[in-house]
Amino acid sequence: MNRHILAIDQGTTSSRAIVFDGKMRAVATGQKEFPQHYPDSGWVEHDPEDIWKSVIATVRAALRKAGLKGGDIAALGITNQRETVIVWERDTGRPIHNAIVWQDRRTAPLCENLKKAGLEKTFSQKTGLLLDPYFSGTKIAWILDRVKGARKRAEKGELLAGTIDSFLIWRLTGGRSHVTDATNASRTLVYNIEKNVWDDALLEILGIPRAMLPEVKDSADDFGVTEKKLFGAEIPILGVAGDQQAAVIGQACFEPGMLKATYGTGCFAVLNTGETLVRSKNRLLTTIAYRLGGKTTYALEGSIFVAGAAVQWLRDGLKVIGKAADSGALAAKADPTQHLYLVPAFVGLGAPYWDAEARGAVYGLTRNSGPAEFARATLESVAYQTRDLLDAMRKDWKGGADATVLRVDGGMVASDWTMQCVADMLDAPVDRPTVLETTALGAAWLAGSRAGVWPKAAQFAKGWSLDRRFKPQMDEAERRRRLKGWHDAVRRTLS
Ligand SMILES: Nc1ncnc2c1ncn2[C@@H]1O[C@H](COP(=O)(O)OP(=O)(O)O)[C@@H](O)[C@H]1O
Numbered sequence: 001m002n003r004h005i006l007a008i009d010q011g012t013t014s015s016r017a018i019v020f021d022g023k024m025r026a027v028a029t030g031q032k033e034f035p036q037h038y039p040d041s042g043w044v045e046h047d048p049e050d051i052w053k054s055v056i057a058t059v060r061a062a063l064r065k066a067g068l069k070g071g072d073i074a075a076l077g078i079t080n081q082r083e084t085v086i087v088w089e090r091d092t093g094r095p096i097h098n099a100i101v102w103q104d105r106r107t108a109p110l111c112e113n114l115k116k117a118g119l120e121k122t123f124s125q126k127t128g129l130l131l132d133p134y135f136s137g138t139k140i141a142w143i144l145d146r147v148k149g150a151r152k153r154a155e156k157g158e159l160l161a162g163t164i165d166s167f168l169i170w171r172l173t174g175g176r177s178h179v180t181d182a183t184n185a186s187r188t189l190v191y192n193i194e195k196n197v198w199d200d201a202l203l204e205i206l207g208i209p210r211a212m213l214p215e216v217k218d219s220a221d222d223f224g225v226t227e228k229k230l231f232g233a234e235i236p237i238l239g240v241a242g243d244q245q246a247a248v249i250g251q252a253c254f255e256p257g258m259l260k261a262t263y264g265t266g267c268f269a270v271l272n273t274g275e276t277l278v279r280s281k282n283r284l285l286t287t288i289a290y291r292l293g294g295k296t297t298y299a300l301e302g303s304i305f306v307a308g309a310a311v312q313w314l315r316d317g318l319k320v321i322g323k324a325a326d327s328g329a330l331a332a333k334a335d336p337t338q339h340l341y342l343v344p345a346f347v348g349l350g351a352p353y354w355d356a357e358a359r360g361a362v363y364g365l366t367r368n369s370g371p372a373e374f375a376r377a378t379l380e381s382v383a384y385q386t387r388d389l390l391d392a393m394r395k396d397w398k399g400g401a402d403a404t405v406l407r408v409d410g411g412m413v414a415s416d417w418t419m420q421c422v423a424d425m426l427d428a429p430v431d432r433p434t435v436l437e438t439t440a441l442g443a444a445w446l447a448g449s450r451a452g453v454w455p456k457a458a459q460f461a462k463g464w465s466l467d468r469r470f471k472p473q474m475d476e477a478e479r480r481r482r483l484k485g486w487h488d489a490v491r492r493t494l495s
């Protein structure tokens with residue numbers, strides 16, 4: 001029996017395709033970066049054709065490296081950068097505008113107007129989100145407003161909208177499936193997470209015709225089959241989830257109270273709250289962790305926009321390191337008597353502050369501050385922000401389980417220095433697993449379990465194994481002093 005599973009991980013800066021064998025081991029990977037476009041201040045776009053080409057190329061590369069053909073793959077799982085949206089023509093599959101990326105701030109004025117009209121509560125009550133440009137709904141509205149004739153065409157049913165998973169599935173199936181899963185839908189600002197339906201009232205407020213939107217399925221479901229001409233055989237698409245939710249699955253955080261944080265471009269901490277839809281009183285998001293067998297599992301999420309991106313800034317902007325992996329060693333050389341704080345609000349601040357207009361700042365500079373102190377302040381900012389998220393979660397979560405052990409993944413967790421700093425700031429253990437491709441693994445598990453070739457959740461969870469546990473080593477007085485310095489710096493940075 002065919003047990004290989006293919007996962008596509010379509011991320012913000014690159015696309016990856018990974019082939020897993022029947023024992024859930026990654027056996028071959030294809031990866032391709034694609035260009036980022038910044039047409040205006042605070043705007044971030046991707047060319048959908050770049051995304052499409054990179055996905056096809058990486059799948060073919062992964063199959064080639066694995067020595068397999070499309071027909072050897074039992075099922076395909078897709079995970080994707082969330083919130084990023086595309087509007088395309090039903091007839092041709094051609095986008096009418098570049099993808100507007102999750103980091104893009106162009107709809108901040110629209111969000112402000114909606115807030116002034118007193119609508120934030122309506123949106124957050126139904127969607128679990130906040131009126132921030134981060135989410136898809138206002139981005140779709142922007143495209144319909146700005147591309148000539150778009151709204152009329154959408155009303156006539158000529159245009160379709162969707163997150164990256166939807167767009168890829170439309171193309172992969174040759175225009176036969178316009179679908180998404182509940183986790184991706186839960187990031188759009190127009191999906192009612194309690195009733196599990198697109199919300200007509202919210203669609204009306206944003207002027208988005210219902211007919212543009214995909215059918216919303218479980219995260220493990222029948223999403224269609226790929227066209228034979230693409231990979232030599234029809235491959236069933238059986239799993240879909242937004243990348244942060246796929247990481248929750250890949251980290252086997254299936255029990256309420258289990259918590260993971262993924263450190264890539266940004267950092268996203270997600271706490272499984274089970275069947276309970278917890279409404280945050282501390283500016284966290286309520287979101288869908290996964291929907292399986294028609295049953296919705298909810299989560300609380302804290303989203304930080306800049307984590308690894310600040311390390312890229314050390315490398316490409318300040319040019320104080322040659323590669324990201326050098327950041328820890330440089331930080332370790334910093335003068336311990338200097339107290340520098342970097343607030344990396346390069347694109348505003350996410351949870352729990354939600355300030356779209358704030359911009360980055362550094363505090364505590366002296367004549368002796370140099371590259372090492374900047375590197376330390378940059379890595380520490382990731383730990384301070386994680387602490388802010390966990391403080392908010394601990395206040396919101398009364399579910400019983402501790403929510404104190406943090407499972408981590410993403411490119412930045414390669415940095416031992418940073419992970420130790422996170423453990424010190426949280427005053428809680430930080431667990432790094434042996435498998436770091438948790439996002440792709442989560443998507444593969446959705447597809448593999450649906451196909452019946454991979455084990456069910458409980459058995460899959462037993463396969464999670466620890467690489468290293470980082471235990472807090474800092475004394476309480478020192479932690480308090482530093483956190484106070486961080487909060488002073490944030491207060492002075494808010495717009
Ligand atoms: N050893 C390291 N130390 C610190 N940061 C790192 C290290 N390795 C990678 N990073 C950071 O991790 C990020 C890449 O992680 P990845 O999970 O691939 O991100 P994404 O999926 O968002 O593209 C980059 O921003 C990079 O700066």
Ligand SMILES: O=P(O)(O)OC[C@H](O)CO
Pocket residue numbers: 010011012013080081082083102242243244264265266
């Ligand atoms: O592509 P990543 O890993 O940067 O993740 C982006 C998130 O899904 C944004 O919400």
